[in-house]
Amino acid sequence: MTRAPRVVVVGASIGGVTAAETLRREGFDGEIVLLGDERHRPYLRPPLSKQILLGEWEPDQASTHTVAQAEELDVELRTSCTARGLDVAGRVVRTSQGDLAYDELIVATGSEPRRHPLLPMALTLRTLEDALALRDGLRSAHRVAVVGAGVLGSEIASAARKHEADTLLLGRSGTLTLGGVGTLLSDRLARLHEDHGVELDLRAEIVGAESGLDGTRIELADGRIELVDLVVAMIGATPRTRWLDSSTLTIADGVVCDRGGSAAPGVSAVGDVAAWVDPFTGRPSRVEHQSNAIEQAIAVALRIARGELGTQPVPLFWSEVHGTRIHAYGWFDPERPLVEAAGDPGIQSGTSATDSAVLLSRDDTDRVRGAIGWNAPPRDFRAARAAVLRTPELITH
Protein backbone atom coordinates (compact mmCIF):
# COMPACT_ATOMS: atom_id res chain seq x y z
CA MET A 1 0.00 0.00 0.00
CA THR A 2 1.45 3.34 -0.98
CA ARG A 3 -1.00 5.71 0.65
CA ALA A 4 -0.95 6.80 4.28
CA PRO A 5 -3.26 4.81 6.58
CA ARG A 6 -6.82 6.07 6.35
CA VAL A 7 -9.55 6.04 8.96
CA VAL A 8 -13.06 6.59 7.63
CA VAL A 9 -15.71 7.68 10.13
CA VAL A 10 -19.32 7.35 8.98
CA GLY A 11 -21.74 9.69 10.77
CA ALA A 12 -20.63 13.24 11.51
CA SER A 13 -22.23 13.90 14.86
CA ILE A 14 -20.93 13.71 18.42
CA GLY A 15 -19.69 10.11 18.19
CA GLY A 16 -17.96 10.56 14.83
CA VAL A 17 -16.56 13.99 15.68
CA THR A 18 -15.13 12.81 19.01
CA ALA A 19 -13.52 9.79 17.34
CA ALA A 20 -11.89 11.92 14.62
CA GLU A 21 -10.74 14.55 17.08
CA THR A 22 -9.31 12.02 19.54
CA LEU A 23 -7.43 10.17 16.80
CA ARG A 24 -5.74 13.39 15.78
CA ARG A 25 -4.93 14.50 19.31
CA GLU A 26 -3.53 11.09 20.18
CA GLY A 27 -1.04 11.35 17.37
CA PHE A 28 -2.66 9.44 14.50
CA ASP A 29 -1.02 11.07 11.49
CA GLY A 30 -2.73 9.27 8.61
CA GLU A 31 -5.76 10.50 6.72
CA ILE A 32 -9.10 10.95 8.52
CA VAL A 33 -12.30 11.23 6.49
CA LEU A 34 -15.43 12.12 8.46
CA LEU A 35 -18.55 11.78 6.35
CA GLY A 36 -22.19 12.40 7.15
CA ASP A 37 -25.45 12.72 5.30
CA GLU A 38 -26.53 15.98 6.93
CA ARG A 39 -25.70 19.20 5.15
CA HIS A 40 -24.64 21.09 8.29
CA ARG A 41 -21.38 21.18 10.10
CA PRO A 42 -21.58 18.74 13.03
CA TYR A 43 -23.81 19.87 15.89
CA LEU A 44 -24.99 18.63 19.28
CA ARG A 45 -28.47 17.17 19.68
CA PRO A 46 -29.16 17.74 23.41
CA PRO A 47 -29.70 21.51 22.93
CA LEU A 48 -32.28 20.78 20.21
CA SER A 49 -34.95 19.83 22.76
CA LYS A 50 -33.84 22.54 25.20
CA GLN A 51 -32.20 25.85 24.17
CA ILE A 52 -33.19 25.58 20.49
CA LEU A 53 -36.83 24.63 21.14
CA LEU A 54 -37.14 27.47 23.61
CA GLY A 55 -35.70 29.90 21.09
CA GLU A 56 -32.81 30.78 23.45
CA TRP A 57 -30.08 29.68 21.05
CA GLU A 58 -29.44 30.23 17.38
CA PRO A 59 -28.66 26.99 15.49
CA ASP A 60 -25.00 27.93 15.24
CA GLN A 61 -24.57 27.75 19.01
CA ALA A 62 -25.15 24.00 18.88
CA SER A 63 -22.18 23.41 16.53
CA THR A 64 -19.46 21.15 17.86
CA HIS A 65 -16.68 23.36 16.46
CA THR A 66 -16.14 26.85 15.21
CA VAL A 67 -14.91 26.94 11.63
CA ALA A 68 -11.41 27.79 12.85
CA GLN A 69 -11.35 24.88 15.30
CA ALA A 70 -12.52 22.52 12.57
CA GLU A 71 -9.73 23.60 10.23
CA GLU A 72 -7.13 23.11 12.92
CA LEU A 73 -8.15 19.47 13.32
CA ASP A 74 -7.02 18.45 9.86
CA VAL A 75 -9.94 16.12 9.25
CA GLU A 76 -11.56 15.86 5.83
CA LEU A 77 -15.25 16.56 6.47
CA ARG A 78 -17.67 15.45 3.77
CA THR A 79 -21.18 16.75 4.43
CA SER A 80 -24.25 15.60 2.43
CA CYS A 81 -22.46 12.31 1.83
CA THR A 82 -24.44 9.12 2.48
CA ALA A 83 -22.87 5.72 3.12
CA ARG A 84 -24.79 3.09 1.19
CA GLY A 85 -22.87 -0.13 1.63
CA LEU A 86 -19.85 -1.79 3.15
CA ASP A 87 -17.42 -4.44 1.95
CA VAL A 88 -15.86 -5.66 5.20
CA ALA A 89 -13.36 -8.07 3.61
CA GLY A 90 -12.24 -5.58 0.95
CA ARG A 91 -12.28 -2.61 3.41
CA VAL A 92 -14.31 -0.30 1.19
CA VAL A 93 -17.31 1.93 2.03
CA ARG A 94 -19.71 2.73 -0.79
CA THR A 95 -20.99 6.29 -0.59
CA SER A 96 -23.15 8.67 -2.60
CA GLN A 97 -19.85 10.37 -3.53
CA GLY A 98 -18.07 7.20 -4.65
CA ASP A 99 -16.19 4.29 -3.08
CA LEU A 100 -13.77 4.96 -0.26
CA ALA A 101 -11.07 2.51 0.84
CA TYR A 102 -10.13 2.45 4.52
CA ASP A 103 -7.75 0.77 6.92
CA GLU A 104 -10.06 1.34 9.88
CA LEU A 105 -13.76 2.18 9.76
CA ILE A 106 -15.75 3.72 12.60
CA VAL A 107 -19.52 3.42 12.28
CA ALA A 108 -21.30 6.29 14.08
CA THR A 109 -24.59 6.57 12.22
CA GLY A 110 -26.75 7.03 15.32
CA SER A 111 -30.44 6.35 15.44
CA GLU A 112 -33.65 7.79 14.06
CA PRO A 113 -37.11 8.31 15.55
CA ARG A 114 -39.63 5.55 15.14
CA ARG A 115 -42.72 6.81 13.29
CA HIS A 116 -46.11 6.30 14.92
CA PRO A 117 -48.17 4.25 12.46
CA LEU A 118 -51.42 6.04 13.32
CA LEU A 119 -49.97 9.55 13.45
CA PRO A 120 -48.48 10.34 10.03
CA MET A 121 -49.05 14.06 10.72
CA ALA A 122 -46.95 14.06 13.88
CA LEU A 123 -43.74 16.04 14.11
CA THR A 124 -40.73 14.35 15.62
CA LEU A 125 -37.30 15.48 16.82
CA ARG A 126 -33.84 14.34 15.85
CA THR A 127 -32.27 16.91 13.55
CA LEU A 128 -31.79 20.66 13.53
CA GLU A 129 -34.48 20.95 10.84
CA ASP A 130 -36.89 19.02 13.08
CA ALA A 131 -36.09 21.32 16.00
CA LEU A 132 -36.70 24.52 14.04
CA ALA A 133 -39.99 23.19 12.64
CA LEU A 134 -41.12 22.13 16.11
CA ARG A 135 -40.07 25.45 17.66
CA ASP A 136 -42.14 27.32 15.08
CA GLY A 137 -45.06 24.97 15.66
CA LEU A 138 -44.90 25.50 19.43
CA ARG A 139 -44.85 29.27 19.01
CA SER A 140 -48.31 29.30 17.47
CA ALA A 141 -49.93 26.22 19.04
CA HIS A 142 -52.65 26.55 21.69
CA ARG A 143 -52.97 22.90 22.50
CA VAL A 144 -50.23 20.34 21.95
CA ALA A 145 -50.24 16.57 22.28
CA VAL A 146 -46.90 14.91 22.98
CA VAL A 147 -47.10 11.18 22.36
CA GLY A 148 -44.44 9.11 24.12
CA ALA A 149 -43.55 8.95 27.81
CA GLY A 150 -39.77 8.80 27.48
CA VAL A 151 -37.30 11.52 28.32
CA LEU A 152 -37.72 13.36 25.03
CA GLY A 153 -41.51 13.37 25.46
CA SER A 154 -40.98 14.93 28.89
CA GLU A 155 -38.54 17.53 27.58
CA ILE A 156 -40.82 18.52 24.71
CA ALA A 157 -43.83 18.76 27.04
CA SER A 158 -41.72 21.02 29.21
CA ALA A 159 -40.82 23.22 26.21
CA ALA A 160 -44.49 23.35 25.16
CA ARG A 161 -45.46 24.66 28.62
CA LYS A 162 -42.75 27.31 28.41
CA HIS A 163 -44.36 28.36 25.12
CA GLU A 164 -47.60 28.58 27.14
CA ALA A 165 -49.43 25.93 25.16
CA ASP A 166 -51.94 23.64 26.84
CA THR A 167 -50.00 20.40 26.90
CA LEU A 168 -51.16 16.83 26.93
CA LEU A 169 -48.59 14.07 27.45
CA LEU A 170 -49.81 10.68 26.26
CA GLY A 171 -48.18 7.39 27.20
CA ARG A 172 -49.29 3.79 27.04
CA SER A 173 -47.51 1.83 29.72
CA GLY A 174 -48.74 3.76 32.74
CA THR A 175 -45.31 5.14 33.58
CA LEU A 176 -42.82 7.79 32.54
CA THR A 177 -39.30 6.66 31.72
CA LEU A 178 -35.99 8.47 31.78
CA GLY A 179 -33.07 6.99 29.83
CA GLY A 180 -31.12 4.30 31.66
CA VAL A 181 -33.06 4.99 34.87
CA GLY A 182 -36.12 3.35 33.31
CA THR A 183 -39.34 3.90 35.24
CA LEU A 184 -37.70 4.39 38.65
CA LEU A 185 -38.34 8.14 38.63
CA SER A 186 -41.83 7.89 37.15
CA ASP A 187 -43.73 9.19 40.19
CA ARG A 188 -41.39 12.12 40.73
CA LEU A 189 -41.59 13.04 37.06
CA ALA A 190 -45.37 12.77 37.05
CA ARG A 191 -45.56 15.17 40.01
CA LEU A 192 -43.17 17.56 38.27
CA HIS A 193 -45.32 17.59 35.13
CA GLU A 194 -48.53 18.07 37.09
CA ASP A 195 -46.97 20.93 39.08
CA HIS A 196 -46.22 22.60 35.75
CA GLY A 197 -49.67 22.19 34.31
CA VAL A 198 -49.09 19.26 31.95
CA GLU A 199 -52.13 17.01 31.55
CA LEU A 200 -50.87 13.45 31.88
CA ASP A 201 -52.60 10.45 30.41
CA LEU A 202 -50.22 7.53 30.68
CA ARG A 203 -52.67 4.83 29.68
CA ALA A 204 -53.83 6.31 26.42
CA GLU A 205 -54.43 3.85 23.62
CA ILE A 206 -54.50 5.81 20.39
CA VAL A 207 -56.78 4.18 17.83
CA GLY A 208 -56.81 6.79 15.11
CA ALA A 209 -56.20 10.39 14.18
CA GLU A 210 -57.41 12.80 11.57
CA SER A 211 -56.19 16.23 10.57
CA GLY A 212 -58.65 18.93 9.52
CA LEU A 213 -58.82 22.69 9.27
CA ASP A 214 -59.33 23.09 13.01
CA GLY A 215 -56.42 20.82 13.99
CA THR A 216 -55.86 17.14 14.60
CA ARG A 217 -58.39 14.88 16.30
CA ILE A 218 -56.74 12.06 18.21
CA GLU A 219 -59.11 9.22 18.92
CA LEU A 220 -58.52 7.15 22.05
CA ALA A 221 -59.66 3.60 22.75
CA ASP A 222 -62.02 4.72 25.52
CA GLY A 223 -63.92 6.85 23.00
CA ARG A 224 -62.43 10.20 23.97
CA ILE A 225 -61.36 12.58 21.24
CA GLU A 226 -58.57 15.08 21.85
CA LEU A 227 -58.48 18.06 19.52
CA VAL A 228 -55.02 19.63 19.31
CA ASP A 229 -53.24 21.91 16.88
CA LEU A 230 -49.87 20.18 17.11
CA VAL A 231 -48.91 16.53 17.60
CA VAL A 232 -45.38 15.42 18.40
CA ALA A 233 -44.54 11.71 18.50
CA MET A 234 -41.46 10.57 20.43
CA ILE A 235 -41.88 6.84 20.73
CA GLY A 236 -38.29 5.68 20.65
CA ALA A 237 -35.54 5.40 18.10
CA THR A 238 -34.11 2.68 15.88
CA PRO A 239 -30.42 2.36 15.00
CA ARG A 240 -29.46 3.46 11.49
CA THR A 241 -28.05 0.20 10.18
CA ARG A 242 -29.98 -0.23 6.94
CA TRP A 243 -26.89 0.67 4.90
CA LEU A 244 -25.11 -2.29 6.55
CA ASP A 245 -27.81 -4.88 5.85
CA SER A 246 -25.93 -6.48 2.97
CA SER A 247 -22.58 -6.44 4.81
CA THR A 248 -21.24 -9.34 6.87
CA LEU A 249 -21.55 -7.41 10.16
CA THR A 250 -23.83 -8.81 12.85
CA ILE A 251 -26.79 -6.50 13.24
CA ALA A 252 -29.27 -7.05 16.07
CA ASP A 253 -30.84 -3.80 17.24
CA GLY A 254 -27.56 -2.09 16.44
CA VAL A 255 -24.10 -3.09 15.27
CA VAL A 256 -23.02 -5.87 17.61
CA CYS A 257 -19.57 -5.20 19.09
CA ASP A 258 -17.34 -6.75 21.73
CA ARG A 259 -16.54 -4.92 24.99
CA GLY A 260 -14.04 -2.71 23.21
CA GLY A 261 -16.25 -1.64 20.31
CA SER A 262 -14.90 -3.99 17.62
CA ALA A 263 -17.50 -5.30 15.20
CA ALA A 264 -15.20 -7.06 12.69
CA PRO A 265 -11.56 -6.77 11.60
CA GLY A 266 -11.08 -3.10 10.76
CA VAL A 267 -14.61 -2.11 11.80
CA SER A 268 -15.70 -0.48 15.07
CA ALA A 269 -18.98 1.14 16.07
CA VAL A 270 -19.76 3.86 18.63
CA GLY A 271 -22.72 5.79 19.97
CA ASP A 272 -26.45 5.28 19.49
CA VAL A 273 -25.94 2.77 16.64
CA ALA A 274 -23.54 0.53 18.57
CA ALA A 275 -24.45 -2.44 20.76
CA TRP A 276 -21.37 -3.13 22.88
CA VAL A 277 -21.41 -6.16 25.14
CA ASP A 278 -22.62 -4.95 28.53
CA PRO A 279 -20.18 -5.82 31.34
CA PHE A 280 -22.93 -6.85 33.76
CA THR A 281 -25.36 -8.76 31.57
CA GLY A 282 -22.91 -10.02 28.94
CA ARG A 283 -25.47 -9.08 26.28
CA PRO A 284 -24.95 -6.54 23.49
CA SER A 285 -27.02 -3.46 24.20
CA ARG A 286 -27.32 0.09 22.94
CA VAL A 287 -27.06 3.15 25.17
CA GLU A 288 -28.56 6.33 23.75
CA HIS A 289 -26.76 9.01 25.75
CA GLN A 290 -24.42 11.73 24.68
CA SER A 291 -21.66 10.77 27.14
CA ASN A 292 -21.80 7.17 26.04
CA ALA A 293 -21.17 8.21 22.42
CA ILE A 294 -18.26 10.40 23.55
CA GLU A 295 -16.62 7.78 25.77
CA GLN A 296 -17.04 4.94 23.28
CA ALA A 297 -15.53 7.14 20.57
CA ILE A 298 -12.56 7.97 22.81
CA ALA A 299 -12.02 4.27 23.60
CA VAL A 300 -12.09 3.24 19.94
CA ALA A 301 -9.83 6.11 18.87
CA LEU A 302 -7.27 5.23 21.56
CA ARG A 303 -7.28 1.63 20.40
CA ILE A 304 -6.70 2.65 16.77
CA ALA A 305 -4.16 5.40 17.48
CA ARG A 306 -2.17 3.66 20.21
CA GLY A 307 -3.33 0.08 20.49
CA GLU A 308 -4.62 0.77 24.01
CA LEU A 309 -7.60 -1.19 25.20
CA GLY A 310 -10.05 1.25 26.74
CA THR A 311 -12.46 0.76 29.60
CA GLN A 312 -16.19 0.37 29.36
CA PRO A 313 -17.81 3.75 29.93
CA VAL A 314 -20.00 4.23 32.99
CA PRO A 315 -23.34 5.53 31.70
CA LEU A 316 -23.89 9.20 32.47
CA PHE A 317 -27.07 10.90 31.46
CA TRP A 318 -28.69 14.24 32.07
CA SER A 319 -31.95 15.88 31.25
CA GLU A 320 -33.78 19.07 32.08
CA VAL A 321 -37.53 19.02 32.58
CA HIS A 322 -39.42 22.15 33.70
CA GLY A 323 -36.13 23.63 34.88
CA THR A 324 -35.27 20.60 37.03
CA ARG A 325 -31.84 19.20 36.25
CA ILE A 326 -31.60 15.46 36.46
CA HIS A 327 -28.30 13.57 36.29
CA ALA A 328 -27.95 9.80 36.36
CA TYR A 329 -24.67 7.95 36.65
CA GLY A 330 -24.15 4.19 36.63
CA TRP A 331 -26.53 1.28 36.33
CA PHE A 332 -30.11 1.01 37.54
CA ASP A 333 -31.81 -2.26 38.34
CA PRO A 334 -35.49 -1.81 37.44
CA GLU A 335 -36.49 -4.26 40.18
CA ARG A 336 -34.91 -2.27 43.00
CA PRO A 337 -36.45 0.95 44.20
CA LEU A 338 -34.16 3.94 44.59
CA VAL A 339 -33.16 4.97 48.09
CA GLU A 340 -32.48 8.49 49.26
CA ALA A 341 -28.84 9.14 50.01
CA ALA A 342 -29.85 11.52 52.80
CA GLY A 343 -28.19 10.31 55.94
CA ASP A 344 -25.52 8.47 54.00
CA PRO A 345 -22.43 10.08 55.47
CA GLY A 346 -20.04 11.34 52.86
CA ILE A 347 -22.69 11.64 50.18
CA GLN A 348 -25.40 14.05 51.25
CA SER A 349 -24.37 17.27 52.90
CA GLY A 350 -27.90 17.82 54.17
CA THR A 351 -29.24 20.60 51.95
CA SER A 352 -32.87 21.43 52.42
CA ALA A 353 -33.60 22.94 49.01
CA THR A 354 -37.10 22.06 47.90
CA ASP A 355 -37.35 19.16 45.52
CA SER A 356 -33.70 18.33 45.60
CA ALA A 357 -32.39 14.83 46.20
CA VAL A 358 -29.60 12.36 45.66
CA LEU A 359 -31.01 8.88 45.03
CA LEU A 360 -29.05 5.66 44.93
CA SER A 361 -29.51 2.28 43.33
CA ARG A 362 -27.91 -0.48 45.39
CA ASP A 363 -27.38 -4.12 44.44
CA ASP A 364 -28.11 -7.09 46.69
CA THR A 365 -24.73 -6.79 48.36
CA ASP A 366 -25.58 -3.18 49.15
CA ARG A 367 -23.02 -1.74 46.77
CA VAL A 368 -23.94 1.49 45.04
CA ARG A 369 -24.49 0.77 41.33
CA GLY A 370 -26.13 4.00 40.28
CA ALA A 371 -26.66 7.55 41.52
CA ILE A 372 -29.22 10.17 40.56
CA GLY A 373 -28.99 13.86 41.21
CA TRP A 374 -32.41 15.56 41.15
CA ASN A 375 -31.60 19.26 41.34
CA ALA A 376 -28.85 18.04 43.61
CA PRO A 377 -26.02 20.18 44.95
CA PRO A 378 -23.08 19.36 42.65
CA ARG A 379 -20.79 18.27 45.46
CA ASP A 380 -23.31 15.76 46.76
CA PHE A 381 -23.82 14.27 43.33
CA ARG A 382 -20.08 14.02 42.78
CA ALA A 383 -19.68 12.20 46.09
CA ALA A 384 -22.43 9.80 45.02
CA ARG A 385 -20.64 9.22 41.71
CA ALA A 386 -17.48 8.37 43.55
CA ALA A 387 -19.44 5.74 45.48
CA VAL A 388 -20.53 4.12 42.18
CA LEU A 389 -16.92 4.03 41.02
CA ARG A 390 -15.95 1.93 43.98
CA THR A 391 -17.84 -0.99 42.42
CA PRO A 392 -15.09 -3.62 41.95
CA GLU A 393 -16.18 -4.94 38.52
CA LEU A 394 -15.46 -1.53 37.07
CA ILE A 395 -11.88 -1.57 38.12
CA THR A 396 -10.98 -5.04 36.94
CA HIS A 397 -11.70 -4.79 33.21
Added chain:
Amino acid sequence: MGIDVKRDACVGAGQCALVAPDVFDQDDDGIVMLLQTDPEGADLTAATKAERLCPARAITVTAR
Protein backbone atom coordinates in the same frame (compact mmCIF):
# COMPACT_ATOMS: atom_id res chain seq x y z
CA MET B 1 -5.68 32.51 28.32
CA GLY B 2 -5.36 28.73 28.10
CA ILE B 3 -8.92 27.66 28.88
CA ASP B 4 -12.35 28.92 27.89
CA VAL B 5 -15.66 27.75 29.30
CA LYS B 6 -19.09 28.46 27.86
CA ARG B 7 -21.23 28.71 30.96
CA ASP B 8 -24.46 28.95 28.96
CA ALA B 9 -23.74 25.58 27.34
CA CYS B 10 -22.72 23.76 30.53
CA VAL B 11 -25.21 21.11 31.65
CA GLY B 12 -23.70 20.62 35.07
CA ALA B 13 -22.68 17.05 34.46
CA GLY B 14 -19.53 17.54 36.52
CA GLN B 15 -17.17 15.50 34.35
CA CYS B 16 -14.70 18.38 34.46
CA ALA B 17 -14.60 18.75 38.24
CA LEU B 18 -14.25 15.00 38.56
CA VAL B 19 -11.28 14.54 36.21
CA ALA B 20 -9.59 17.91 36.79
CA PRO B 21 -10.59 19.06 40.29
CA ASP B 22 -7.74 21.56 40.48
CA VAL B 23 -8.89 23.34 37.35
CA PHE B 24 -12.70 23.17 37.47
CA ASP B 25 -15.37 23.48 40.11
CA GLN B 26 -19.13 23.89 39.90
CA ASP B 27 -21.26 26.65 41.41
CA ASP B 28 -24.41 25.90 43.41
CA ASP B 29 -26.38 25.34 40.21
CA GLY B 30 -23.76 22.93 38.97
CA ILE B 31 -22.42 25.33 36.37
CA VAL B 32 -18.71 25.12 35.66
CA MET B 33 -16.29 27.56 37.31
CA LEU B 34 -12.64 27.95 36.42
CA LEU B 35 -10.19 27.71 39.30
CA GLN B 36 -7.24 28.66 37.11
CA THR B 37 -7.04 29.91 33.55
CA ASP B 38 -3.53 28.88 32.62
CA PRO B 39 -2.95 25.38 33.92
CA GLU B 40 0.35 23.66 33.30
CA GLY B 41 1.75 20.16 33.53
CA ALA B 42 -0.57 17.59 35.06
CA ASP B 43 -3.35 20.17 35.41
CA LEU B 44 -3.20 20.92 31.70
CA THR B 45 -3.34 17.21 30.85
CA ALA B 46 -6.35 16.80 33.12
CA ALA B 47 -8.02 19.88 31.63
CA THR B 48 -7.58 18.41 28.15
CA LYS B 49 -9.24 15.23 29.33
CA ALA B 50 -12.14 17.25 30.74
CA GLU B 51 -12.46 19.11 27.44
CA ARG B 52 -12.90 15.84 25.60
CA LEU B 53 -15.32 14.33 28.11
CA CYS B 54 -17.55 17.36 28.57
CA PRO B 55 -20.90 16.25 27.11
CA ALA B 56 -21.88 19.82 26.31
CA ARG B 57 -18.53 20.67 24.69
CA ALA B 58 -18.45 23.70 26.93
CA ILE B 59 -14.69 23.59 27.55
CA THR B 60 -12.00 24.71 25.10
CA VAL B 61 -8.33 24.33 25.88
CA THR B 62 -6.41 26.69 23.64
CA ALA B 63 -2.90 26.37 25.04
CA ARG B 64 -1.64 22.96 24.07
